[in-house]
Amino acid sequence: MSNDTILIVDDDKNMLEVLSLRLEVEGYNVYATSEARKALELVKNTMFDLALLDLKLSETENGIDLMKKLHQTVPEMPVIILTAHGTIDTAVEAMKMGAYSFLTKPFNRRELLLQIKNGLEKSSLSREVRRLKDLVGERYGFENIIGKSKKMQDVMEQVVRAAEIDSSVCIYGESGTGKELIAKSLHLLSPRRERSFVAVNCAAIPEGLHEGELFGYEKGAFTGAIRARKGFFSQADGGTLFLDEVSEMPESMQVKLLRVLQEKHFYPLGSEKSISVDVRILTATNRNLEDEVKSGNFRKDLFYRIHVIPVKLPPLRERKEDIPLLVDHFLKKFSEKINKGTKEISMAAMQKLLNYHWPGNVRELENTVEYAVAMSTGDIIDQDLILQTNSPDAVEELKSFKDAKNNFEKSYLSNILSLAGGNVSKAAKIAGKYRGDLYALMKKHELDPTVFKKE
16 A cells, blocks of 8 residues: 555546545545646645646646646656547647656556556655755755756666665766765665765775775784774774775785675784674776776676676766756855855856866866856856867767767757756747757757756
């Protein structure tokens, strides 16, 4: 039985009664009304997990308009549109406007319950992603970790699912994409959240010191060991150990790490007493570990130990729709830090940011905005304060015509939607295209216009 709460809005009283009875039998809490006005009042006082809205409510009201108003109050609530056969095209249009799905009347019980079940799973996942965003924002001051692009939403949904289990996670991503922030997110959402999170950069440990750093040592274990020291594994006992740049670990240390992961205990250097630990292992790398295994640089058995759940972070150039969101965040952050008043960015400057390749990813974008805020003398940051983009790093590798065309289309759409603030009609006017053509291209490249709306 479910405790989820569902709102039904339909001007057909018989349909309202039938739907209400069906869903109540399944254990759902149901609120039903035939009036859009009443529905808007209900969402202000009740937390709904999903809504079923008839497409045509009256001569003057429709489900799409009501959905838009409901989403102003509860933006993450999935909405299923109920429609007659003759209005399927309109229902498809409703999905482009933010509906989760649609059902064509008459629909059977199994189809109805399946759509509701899937919609509620999406609702639950959206709430978890929102909780993650709040948690990470509160703890680390990075409110926009998630981003609104589909690629980052997919990553965060994967993080939410992986956080509750204790399997090892390997995070892939170029430098500056936020691998450690994802690792911290996995820890914060996990049952281990109240225990330690210990981050280790394997590439930064001097040659020969890995074993002592990871497993600790006793006083006198080697020259310079003037006191005993707990290793990173012991420090992380009960919590999470994050091994960044794990591909840089020497092969001799890979063997010892594998043994500890298998046996759950180890001996600190110079000690005859075994220490047992309960640690979840997270790893990260900017290399392809499978390629490293094939080339003999990384042990295959260790690869299978740490590569249970791979999470791949997209580079910033593949999610440019997140750039305006990130820029706004960094503008506020550095305006407060440098105490120079609130800054805004000009359209020309934003265009320059959107056109850049970003080899250094989010970290490079953050540095670019910090420089612009620090060097600005007015309230508006113009393009002359945005770093030059004519370096070799800004030139993309030569692609096939098809790939280059697709990349151009997506980048161009992201740019004009950003400039139009998510207004599709305005974006179509800028592009000199019909609005329907623009919707078709957005569907092709999985771009959601609401992502670009200015909050």
